[in-house]
Amino acid sequence: MKKRSKTMAVVDRFEGENAVLLVGADERQVIFPAAALPDGLNEGDYIRMEISCDAKATKTAMEESAYLLDALRGRRP
Numbered sequence: 001m002k003k004r005s006k007t008m009a010v011v012d013r014f015e016g017e018n019a020v021l022l023v024g025a026d027e028r029q030v031i032f033p034a035a036a037l038p039d040g041l042n043e044g045d046y047i048r049m050e051i052s053c054d055a056k057a058t059k060t061a062m063e064e065s066a067y068l069l070d071a072l073r074g075r076r077p
Contacts, residue, residue: 003053004052005051005052006051007024007048008024008047008048008049009021009022009023009046009047010027010047011043011045011046012029014034014043017035018032019031019033019034020032
């Protein structure tokens with residue numbers, strides 16, 4: 001499995017607080033929060049996207065979940 005993925009997307013349109021992106025060579029439609037995109041983007045603008053896994057955040061979340069499950073099951077004070 002790749003640790004990091006890079007792709008291109010084009011802003012197809014904005015719908016309320018979301019942007020509709022056409023991602024990758026096959027232009028798959030993805031709904032994305034417009035607030036998470038750079039300011040000043042317009043329909044037709046191309047963006048570069050890089051996605052990576054945050055192993056530390058994943059580990060922390062899993063540990064917190066295990067702790068809460070144990071508490072619900074009465075295994076924690």
